[in-house]
Amino acid sequence: MTSDPVRLGVAGLGRAFMLTLPAFQADPRVRLVAAAAPREESRTAFEAEFGGTGHATVEALAADPQVEAIYVATPHQMHADHVIASLEGGKHVLVDKPISVSIEDADRMVAASRKTGCHLIVGPSHSFDAPVALARQMIESGEFGNLRMVQAFNYTDFLYRPRRPEELRTEEGGGVLFSQGIHQIDMVRLLCGGQASQVFAMTGAWDPERPTEGAYSALVNFEGGAFATLTYSGYAHFDSDIWMDNIGELGAAKNAADYGRARAALVGLDADSEARLKTTRTFGQGALPAHATRHEHFGPVIALCDRADLRLTPGGVEVFGDTERRFVEAPVGPVPRKEVVDALFDAVRLDRAPAQTGAWGLASLEVCHAILTSAESGTPVALTRQCGPT
Numbered sequence: 607m608t609s610d611p612v613r614l615g616v617a618g619l620g621r622a623f624m625l626t627l628p629a630f631q632a633d634p635r636v637r638l639v640a641a642a643a644p645r646e647e648s649r650t651a652f653e654a655e656f657g658g659t660g661h662a663t664v665e666a667l668a669a670d671p672q673v674e675a676i677y678v679a680t681p682h683q684m685h686a687d688h689v690i691a692s693l694e695g696g697k698h699v700l701v702d703k704p705i706s707v708s709i710e711d712a713d714r715m716v717a718a719s720r721k722t723g724c725h726l727i728v729g730p731s732h733s734f735d736a737p738v739a740l741a742r743q744m745i746e747s748g749e750f751g752n753l754r755m756v757q758a759f760n761y762t763d764f765l766y767r768p769r770r771p772e773e774l775r776t777e778e779g780g781g782v783l784f785s786q787g788i789h790q791i792d793m794v795r796l797l798c799g800g801q802a803s804q805v806f807a808m809t810g811a812w813d814p815e816r817p818t819e820g821a822y823s824a825l826v827n828f829e830g831g832a833f834a835t836l837t838y839s840g841y842a843h844f845d846s847d848i849w850m851d852n853i854g855e856l857g858a859a860k861n862a863a864d865y866g867r868a869r870a871a872l873v874g875l876d877a878d879s880e881a882r883l884k885t886t887r888t889f890g891q892g893a894l895p896a897h898a899t900r901h902e903h904f905g906p907v908i909a910l911c912d913r914a915d916l917r918l919t920p921g922g923v924e925v926f927g928d929t930e931r932r933f934v935e936a937p938v939g940p941v942p943r944k945e946v947v948d949a950l951f952d953a954v955r956l957d958r959a960p961a962q963t964g965a966w967g968l969a970s971l972e973v974c975h976a977i978l979t980s981a982e983s984g985t986p987v988a989l990t991r992q993c994g995p996t
């Protein structure tokens with residue numbers, strides 16, 4: 607029946623699953639029925655909490671007839687194999703961002719989705735956040751004239767959160783571009799219509815102990831004439847959430863006493879101890895995220911149109927018009943990421959694709975690579991794989 611909950615399997619019970627779990631638990635449109643995890647403790651913890659089946663491999667999960675759709679939340683470099691196995695098992699797929707590390711892998715994933723007729727959704731990314739969707743609607747309504755320019759920036763301590771070694775190696779998808787830049791690119795592409803044409807960028811790899819890109823600034827132009835600047839630093843001491851009403855990325859109020867905690871926790875740790883510290887944030891070991899009172903966000907974003915400038919906030923969009931200033935609220939639900947469940951449910955039950963399809967995820971990944979290539983070459987990079995939202 608079209609109102610039946612989607613029977614969802616999960617591949618990878620790590621940090622990403624912990625962050626999306628509250629949305630699955632709060633929403634009657636989803637039922638967690640199975641998971642795949644290499645560690646037995648995780649499988650047992652999953653079965654104890656949800657009563658489904660814990661499989662040792664993604665292939666077994668993909669063959670489970672109880673499962674209709676699979677959330678792939680394994681590390682980036684495994685996405686292609688896990689997504690293709692799931693699609694070939696006849697399951698719809700929600701794969702966490704980025705779609706993959708290489709464009710070739712993303713191409714194979716998009717082809718597998720087309721061949722099997724199963725939906726491929728790339729998310730959650732912050733392009734799903736309600737204030738982004740609201741700003742997009744406002745821009746598309748034409749009320750404020752043409753969109754001319756978007757500025758997105760974010761200063762975090764991302765590079766000093768606990769990492770596995772490959773998360774600090776760019777060629778394996780490490781650094782801020784594939785994990786963080788992809789959020790900003792997805793948001794900005796959605797606001798600007800998706801069809802980016804060219805990127806000019808610089809990157810920074812400033813800490814020899816963590817030898818990957820931790821910062822970038824990029825100038826991107828779009829078909830239709832708008833251009834955008836995207837700036838991110840994962841080395842920051844200044845925290846740009848101060849400019850987001852002191853609400854953190856996950857929608858919860860920030861506690862001033864947590865200042866400096868990420869760097870302090872790494873002091874004296876070798877790579878193995880750091881990787882172990884990361885697992886303390888996963889399912890069966892870590893706590894769920896703090897209660898969110900506002901929407902998730904990815905730092906300050908301002909969209910400038912002919913007759914108004916739109917500032918995205920964790921509560922909605924502040925409109926600075928010619929003669930009036932007003933706030934348009936995006937109503938906050940009981941937990942974040944409802945929009946991701948909307949996308950999953952609509953795809954599986956109504957055969958309706960969201961903006962963030964596989965082809966969309968591939969186009970955002972192309973911008974990530976273009977930022978790295980432009981920074982290395984010192985020249986602008988033309989984009990050839992872009993698309994608009996469906």
Ligand SMILES: NC(=O)c1ccc[n+]([C@@H]2O[C@H](COP(=O)([O-])OP(=O)(O)OC[C@H]3O[C@@H](n4cnc5c(N)ncnc54)[C@H](O)[C@@H]3O)[C@@H](O)[C@H]2O)c1
Pocket residue numbers: 617618619620621622623625642643644645662663664679680681682684702703704729730731784785884888
């Ligand atoms: N959207 C978000 O807010 C968000 C947040 C964090 C991570 N992510 C994304 O989620 C993905 C995972 O990142 P993470 O930080 O959760 O990593 P993580 O290491 O915390 O979790 C990955 C999980 O995958 C499991 N795994 C490894 N190999 C597996 C296999 N063969 N089969 C099944 N499970 C396997 C690991 O045991 C681990 O539990 C990344 O692509 C990352 O970009 C998204």
